């Protein structure tokens with residue numbers, strides 16, 4: 026058998042060489058059966074084979090040729106481009122975008138040689154092999170039969186059958202692929218969980234895009250894991266999480282995994298102040314009856330009873346739309362503004378998730394999406410009276426931690442050169458001021474005695490969006506008392522047929538827990554609605570200082586308020602200026618110092634406005650006071666020196682301390698916002714707070730811990746990125762059993778979305794660590810080894 030590049034024949038491009046291999050005719054049939062040949066040709070790949078044998082001598086020459094006239098497709102192009110229709114290898118299809126198709130520096134002739142080059146047989150498969158590729162400076166590529174390689178890869182490597190290749194699988198951890206560079210003659214082993222799982226991911230994408238044969242850059246398999254994760258977030262995960270609400274995709278965003286009613290269907294509730302949207306959706310429903318879209322106008326007054334009455338017909342709440350000319354009809358139409366959803370079972374626009382997501386989107390230059398989300402919030406404040414927990418009917422009376430001013434300012438920073446930027450900021454500021462007064466500084470959320478605010482939304486009955494069994498341990502004793510089944514009791518309680526004041530109190534706090542975003546935690550259970558929390562009051566301090574500074578520095582200290590944004594006793598012609606917002610901030614800071622600061626413990630605590638004492642649960646939200654700038658320099662130092670050691674563990678910050686959580690067991694199960702879990706928002710805000718007070722090293726160290734944990738899980742577990750982590754676990758921190766488990770785990774072959782705020786924490790966190798750290802991260806250097814070596818200055822970079 027011989028093989029090798031041949032001198033280009035006259036007329037071929039100077040950069041093209043041809044490789045031929047002589048193989049036995051029977052072998053040829055084995056490698057490219059008739060079916061595969063047909064499909065290769067359909068893919069625009071030509072096969073030229075000279076079957077000239079008459080005896081058993083190996084004289085067949087087969088040359089598989091793929092188009093090499095491509096110029097500039099990058100090896101790390103996003104999957105839809107790398108495997109997309111327009112960029113098919115050798116595509117002859119109409120509309121192929123030649124300027125972006127793949128580049129092959131040398132020839133692209135794949136000989137029909139023997140061995141596992143095309144099928145990608147696992148090493149243990151026992152096939153006779155041709156020669157192995159020596160390491161070379163030329164970037165290696167593989168020629169792969171997508172379906173058969175996928176099949177053999179899963180058969181040999183996915184030993185637990187979950188369509189992922191992870192360190193828990195017990196396969197040989199090796200597969201052999203034919204290299205394209207050698208014309209397919211030589212083969213190379215792909216070894217180890219990470220490369221094999223990347224191969225699985227690439228093949229899953231290739232199959233999804235209908236590719237039967239691909240030429241795959243090895244660089245996609247052994248890519249630095251930090252670069253790969255960051256690249257996937259930037260080029261793929263955000264796209265996977267982007268939604269819009271309009272006729273084009275209403276069935277996608279209408280789908281609600283939390284809908285447990287008998288007949289789930291897309292449904293949209295439109296506020297009374299948006300008649301154009303009502304007409305628009307009614308037309309969509311009439312034009313496309315197959316959607317079974319139900320369109321309902323909300324009443325002017327939205328009462329807790331009304332919200333409860335929607336429990337058995339849950340639906341989307343309409344968001345902001347733009348007007349556009351429909352190119353097909355030439356008529357004006359409405360189109361939904363795209364936004365990002367968290368992922369998993371959360372397929373709608375969330376309040377504080379959106380803020381966190383926007384931090385990552387801005388790093389990734391997707392500022393328009395962050396801007397849209399600010400505009401959706403302004404729409405929500407205008408039409409629903411608040412930034413919604415999320416835009417589903419069952420969230421109508423709840424808000425979430427407020428971040429609008431910071432979010433709008435970060436977007437503004439990036440668009441300030443644009444003509445409409447000031448108008449954008451004005452709109453956001455007016456909305457934030459209205460929200461501030463109407464939601465957070467009004468009863469029942471405002472505690473008039475302290476002047477501090479609480480999460481305390483209105484509502485009635487049992488929240489319908491939780492998992493079916495979530496309240497079983499709470500409700501069963503009541504069901505037994507009333508001699509009813511669990512389901513009967515839920516119905517009777519929700520309908521007001523049985524009255525249980527203790528349960529009413531329980532659910533008041535439960536709704537508050539959900540509004541706080543920290544659902545659920547022993548910090549807040551059965552008490553949340555009474556707590557002036559350190560998180561909420563820090564965020565409101567940030568609103569006050571942001572609003573003051575923005576009015577003064579950007580709007581000349583005079584911001585007239587249009588009638589539709591007036592609140593309370595404000596009169597037409599009302600003008601806002603900075604002084605009053607400064608006073609509000611000072612007042613809140615004094616109240617926070619008085620009620621929440623604990624000089625003995627050196628951190629801030631929540632304040633119980635009913636019991637009139639501090640609530641001694643140590644929460645990572647104490648660092649939000651630093652993020653907001655509400656801590657004095659002395660308080661900040663104390664929180665770093667005495668607070669930080671309480672929360673800092675292997676993977677960053679735990680949501681609360683183990684001691685504060687208390688003992689857990691069968692009767693007292695783990696709650697997801699308690700120890701040992703860590704959440705992206707807690708990390709992000711602590712990094713920002715530490716930086717704000719000059720604790721850059723601490724911020725870098727914490728960011729490194731979190732990023733390392735994420736990278737390691739990504740590396741070991743087939744590219745996983747999840748909603749939250751057990752930050753104390755060194756090996757599989759993505760495994761979380763508390764409450765509804767974890768979101769972002771449930772994928773086959775390749776993760777397509779990650780999880781919104783965790784994606785953001787990665788991109789944002791990479792901005793915080795320095796370049797040495799980034800390199801150490803790429804080499805998966807554990808945080809403690811890194812800092813020890815760094816302290817001893819042994820690390821060579």
Ligand SMILES: OC[C@H]1O[C@H](O[C@H]2O[C@H](CO)[C@@H](O)[C@H](O)[C@H]2O)[C@H](O)[C@@H](O)[C@@H]1O
Pocket residue numbers: 283367371375377378414488490491492539540542543544545
């Ligand atoms: O369905 C149960 C609860 O789910 C949400 O809470 C969790 O997911 C949100 C989206 O990522 C996140 O904002 C929140 O912090 C998580 O705890 C929802 O917000 C709750 O209201 C809901 O009851």
Ligand SMILES: [Ca+2]
Pocket residue numbers: 182183184185186187188189190191194
């Ligand atoms: Ca597996």
